[in-house]
Amino acid sequence: MRRAVLALVLLVAGCTSTAPPTPMPTPPPFRDCASIFEGKAELPELALPCFTGGQNVQVGRLSGPAVINFWAPWCLECGEELPAFQRLADRGQVKVIGVATDTNRSAAISLATDLGVTMPTLLDVYGEFRRQLGTINLPLTVFVDSNGKVTTYVGSALKDETLNKLVRERLGVG
Template structure:
């Protein structure tokens, strides 16, 4: 009887310790895949984009390397070529959440003419990925949990949007209320010279 009790006790201890090669803790649930596309084409102008004469010099994009939200590819922000719209956002930021659908609609309309790039800022991958999936966001995004680009750009609050020309120069920085479809299209036409039908 005592041997039987000892055998049962040993089995219970081994089961509780997770003898199957596990460390005994709960298995971490894998992060859901990010809905965003990869960042492979961010440093080349859109294929259908034609050079546009713009007045003034513009400021070069900052020298910051950020990982693509999808995969491990690192993108040097100063190598991005436009026409492009670079939107700094975070899932914790109410005006960012409000304007993100307009950026997706613009990305769909402007495919091949203007590149839309998001920069998830001071955020976690899981919170940002969940919001992106809920909103149906698919355009490429970079991940900046330490706010390196925000600091280099010199803005204190989000959202912030950079309008970038073919040479990688910032033609306009918008850092105000949430953008809507009409205002976004107007700013692209005014500062990048691209008008969409």
């Protein structure tokens, strides 16, 4: 009886379904990746999608100096350090790109939105990029110098001071 009354009320109100409306997809908060990938680096020959769309990006074409921050929504330390990487990106002294790894698009967008992350970001659903670099651990940071040479940092969450020090030491920037 209650269902019949509810259906009648909805019909009178102009509703034809009791199902909630389908939410519109949230646009990704990230910046475009295209201009960052115009060089040659000692990175795997792997193509990954940029969150802003377009063709997949060849990660081996990253031009340095650049910093790549691998993160995942389920990684607590990654969430701790993401704001420091965003501040580094905002300063504009070095290219900073994120790689949302071992996650899906909506979870990555949700965390990025919550933390105000807008740096260009690639999606690596299965963590292939990380594995091809020889590590499965997070947090992971990769530094690409102006000659395309790659060095990595795997350890605890980076704070601004330590991140800036690594950028100076490994990339000669800052």
